Structures are given as C-alpha cells and as structure tokens.
C-alpha cells in the first residue's frame with residue numbers, strides 16, 4: 433500500500449491552484465503533487481519556484497482538453513485525488529471572446545471526468561464559483577438556489593459544474609463541487625480587481641472603477657479557500673455542492689478606497705470608467721452547509737488584506753514582469769521552456 437497520497441492538481445500554476453499546492457506541502461509530510469497546467473497567460477511557474485527541487489512535486493505542461501496527456505498521467509501517477517482548478521477565469525476576457533472558456537471550463541472538465549471514469553480515484557473536486565448563481569439584490573444563495581449565470585465565464589463554469597454532478601449521478605463518480613466567492617491573496621494575476629488596483633496604486637496609475645462602483649462582491653482570503661477545499665475533500669458528501677464564502681461583502685468603491693489607504697495613495701487615482709457589459713450587481717453566498725460540517729474561516733478580512741498588500745509590495749518583480757508583457761521572455765530565460 434502506498435503511504436503517500438497523490439494529488440492531481442489541474443491549473444496548479446495559477447492563483448488559487450498554486451496557493452493550494454503550497455497549502456498541501458505546508459500541511460502534509462506524506463504527499464505527492466502532480467500539477468497539470470497548460471501555462472496560459474495566467475499560469476506562472478514562478479508561483480511554485482520554491483518547489484522546483486522537491487521530488488514530490490511533478491510539473492506537467494499540458495492541456496486538460498488533451499485526453500492523451502490526461503490518461504497518461506492517470507496511468508503513470510495513479511492519483512488518489514483530482515482537484516480541478518484549470519479554467520479560463522476572467523469575466524472581461526470571456527466577454528471579449530468566449531471560445532477558450534467553453535473549451536477549458538466545459539470540455540476540459542469532460543476529459544477529466546472521462547479519465548476518472550476509466551481509471552478511478554477517491555475524490556474528484558470540481559472548483560466551481562459563486563458566479564454560477566448569477567446576481568442577487570438581497571439575501572444570499574444557498575446550494576439549492578437555481579443557477580442563472582450572466583456572462584460567458586460563469587455560464588461555462590456552470591456547464592462544468594453540472595457536468596461533474598452528472599457523472600456522480602450517472603456513473604457514481606466520487607465528485608464534490610465547491611462554489612467560492614471572490615478570492616484575494618498572493619500570486620493573483622494583476623488583471624483582477626484587487627491585484628490590479630494594488631499594483632496600479634503602487635505605480636501611481638489610475639484605478640479604473642467600472643460604472644457607479646457600487647457592485648458588491650464577497651471577499652474570501654485564498655488561504656481560507658484552500659483550507660475549505662481540503663476540508664470538503666475530507667468531510668464532504670459525494671455528489672454534494674458546498675458554498676465557500678468570505679463573509680466580507682463590500683461595494684467596489686469601498687474596497688478601492690481601502691486599497692488606497694493601505695498603499696498610502698490618494699483618492700484622486702480613482703478613475704470612473706464605462707461599466708462592464710452585463711455586469712452582475714451583487715454576489716452573496718450562504719455557506720452554512722460547510723460550516724455545519726465544521727469548516728471555519730481563520731483570517732479576518734482586514735489583516736488578510738494588509739498581508740496581501742504587503743505581499744505585492746515585497747514581490748514587485750513578480751507582478752512587474754506580468755504587467756510589462758515581458759513575461760514570455762522572462763520565463764524562457766529562467767525556466768528554459770517552450771512556450
């Protein structure tokens with residue numbers, strides 16, 4: 433019997449996936465991680481540079497839509513758990529062109545589920561999102577709320593989410609689905625609200641606030657999210673959905689002003705710009721189902737935001753390379769890889 437559990441983490445070079453891989457190595461002595469990542473613009477080997485020489489960390493550059501590579505990984509590494517983070521994840525890009533979203537966020541999930549059907553494993557965790565419920569003016573969505581995704585990103589995520597459920601229902605695959613609210617923390621690509629505004633503020637560039645700035649998001653610290661995923665994997669019931677909330681709902685204008693205070697900049701940097709089309713007004717989750725099982729958030733919003741801003745201050749080179757558009761050259765030089 434193998435004493436080391438093997439996690440197949442897909443999309444592990446992105447923001448949440450890389451935090452999750454760090455979480456695994458920080459919390460378990462006996463663990464092996466295979467990270468399958470296509471390295472799109474959002475996948476960054478630098479996020480896991482500290483694990484380069486760890487023999488229990490294996491990086492495979494590849495696409496979850498490629499059945500051959502996925503099957504080869506199942507045969508070679510016999511994963512116990514699969515955590516699927518791989519996705520196109522930015523709403524604005526999905527409004528520009530939805531094709532990659534439909535491919536990765538729906539078809540890619542199908543390929544992973546088919547491999548699981550063929551080779552088996554203990555748990556398949558599909559990382560979904562609160563955005564599949566759509567917008568809610570008051571109150572909060574429970575896991576029983578109907579899905580009403582409002583943009584191509586959330587619609588393709590809803591497709592992947594329900595496809596995963598269908599493989600539980602039809603083939604009894606050991607699927608669990610999590611739907612989390614907006615994450616923030618280290619290693620987030622600087623196109624999303626918090627890292628974009630923090631780094632723009634540090635560079636004295638304008639903060640482009642969409643519409644009236646009153647859209648509401650619930651903010652979840654990525655480290656709390658990682659712990660919740662692990663908790664759901666260990667304690668969740670097969671075929672179930674678990675909401676993961678941060679319990680920190682805020683209008684975009686409020687979080688913008690907070691970022692300016694934490695970076696020591698003035699509100700004159702706020703630049704109101706045209707609204708996102710089809711912009712969901714408010715996301716809000718009721719996470720009592722996971723809390724009843726025993727999950728609890730550990731990080732308070734204010735301290736976690738301070739830590740996040742400090743991380744972007746300390747790791748300027750990490751985001752400067754991404755924002756300058758020179759990252760492809762940078763990766764080639766530092767990682768000797770084909771891109």
Ligand code: NAD
Pocket residue numbers: 442443444445446447448449468469470471472473474475476494495496497516517518519520521522536540559560561562589611612613614615616621
């Ligand atoms: P991200 O964009 O930072 O990372 C996505 C990763 O997936 C990248 O490393 C990318 O290279 C990889 N990838 C993309 N297409 C791939 C493919 N076809 N094959 C293999 N790898 C591929 O995203 P994130 O913010 O870390 O989000 C991770 C997951 O969590 C996504 O599924 C997202 O929908 C979900 N989620 C995100 C948030 C959030 O606030 N960021 C909230 C809830 C749920």
Ligand code: TYD
Pocket residue numbers: 522523524614623624625626628640641642643647648649684708
């Ligand atoms: P984002 O980080 O893109 O996450 P999502 O749209 O998936 O919730 O955006 C968070 C909120 O911030 C959303 O209401 C859109 C808004 N926003 C801006 O006002 N300006 C920006 O430049 C960005 C990227 C987002």
